[in-house]
Amino acid sequence: MAESRGRKAPVRVLLAEDNADDEFLAIWALKHAGIEAIAVVRDGSEVLDRLSGPEPFPDLLVLDLCLPKIDGREVLRRVREDSRTRKLPIVILTSSEDSGDKEICRRHGIIDFISKPLTADMVKELLSRIGRS
């Protein structure tokens, strides 16, 4: 459908990841799923700053739960409290399987809770779920 209206708008992703290796792997997967517009932040407060700043609003937030300064759980809570970001599609990226974390994330209406490493196939599947494939 989007094709018929002309050039498809690029999908903008905000990646919140403090580990360089994990950042590399996530970017690799995003790029191989065709996403070029990737902005990276490395702690919780940067996420919140970015979302309230002048930059274009992302289509998807890929959020690591273990972030410095303000951790991912708190970021999630604040993002959901803010009316502008309440409906922002969010994917949680984690290396743990903590059931408590899963529960918190579910309560905050996230799209998925993904165990690292993120792969291109996973990203493609996510994009289809938010209608941006």
Next chain:
Amino acid sequence: MKGDPNTYYSHLSKELLLALVAKLPTAAFVIDDERIYCNHAAEKLTGYSNNEVATFTEWLQKIMEPVHGSLRELYEQDKAAGFPSPRDFLITCRDGSHRTVEFTAAGRDQVYCVMHDVTERTRAQQKLKDSEALLREAQRVGNMGVFDYDIAADCWTSSREMDTIFGIDASYPKTFSSWLDIIHPESRDEMAEYFKVILAAVRWFDMEYRIIRPCDGLERWVYGTGEFICDAAGSPIRMIGTIQDVTDRKAAEAETTALNQHLEELVAERTASLEKSNAELAGFSYAISHELRAPITRIQGFSAILGEVCKGSDETAFMASRIEHASRELQAVVDSILMLSRLSLMELSLQTVDLSGMAARKLEKLLAENPERTVEAVVMPGIEAVADPGLMNLCLDNLLGNAFKYTSQNPAARIEFGLLDTAGKKVYFVRDNGAGFDMTYAEKLYAPFQRLHQHGEFPGSGIGLATVKRIINRHGGEVWAEAWVGQGATFYFTLGGGS
């Protein structure tokens, strides 16, 4: 002197008296100077005829058993005194048997003597004496005294042993209140109340209580028993009973109790420290596996990318795929440790669980996922338990999953879930007719990552039964198995006191 039989006879003729003695049905004899005449009953008693014992000397020698001193002198003394009272003597009968005979004599010139065989009476008296002595001895040896309390007169009598136990003497007043005075002040009111209650109910006295001995002020423990004796109307009039000094036993009991308590404290202490170190260990396992996960996922991520990048080079791509494979295995192990440590750390949420329903659903799911398999699934209906539903689900998942897995090579597979009630204890079981195992290695079953089958034969993480054991143990139960190679296995489990 008309009443004196010794002189009274002298008025009668000797012949008349002899005739009288002869007719007497009682054993009797006459001593006339040195001659002796026995009547028929006397001959029968001694076994000797008048011909055999004709003189008093012969009588004394043949029949009378010797006594201390001279029998004849004793006779002469008694005769001179007018035979003031009967005397008992032991005689020897003609057949050699001995009898005790009471001799009642009278007379002056001739002596008339009646014999009463009192052997049985003497024996009975001796027996009574013996048993009384035995009773006294038993009371002394058993530290037991006896008492008799007259309720209306408010007066009790007691055996010597009882006085010794109570530390009182004969001058001690023996009333209800004086009994209370002996009792330890801390128990006095309680004992007074106790007596009131058993008196009202006419019940046995059966109580251990402390006394303070008046003689030396020492505290002793006594055990008292007693029974009410009632009048015709059923009202208690007396109580008879026993008192035993149980101070030594009480001391031993107290020592045992103290020892047990100390032991229990020690066990509780050790258990607590063991639980603490177990929790620490579980916490450590949890932390370490949690920390390991992040680097493992990176190895996985990079090796996957490497495999893709090196698609052209067979060897490099192969190595990258092996790195990825190994890291996945590593992750599986870490995840397993993580899960086991979680099982140890998590709180149980106990509720009634429908185990039959759980097992049936699990088996249905396994069959749906493996349509090529034919398995006869038998689930006993209505099995419930008080347990953590999540954990029981995981437990049955593992046990039924194993049964399903190990029956894969049996075309007539059968899996059963049931309940045995042995001696009031509920024993749940999962039985299959699959590959089974050698019971020699049964101990290894529950250790994490131990396998009884080769890796390729039956796939699995190697922690299924370790998980089951941890879940069952968390519920205070036990798990054990019975199996034969090639003939299947049965896993039994209990769920502790809660179920």
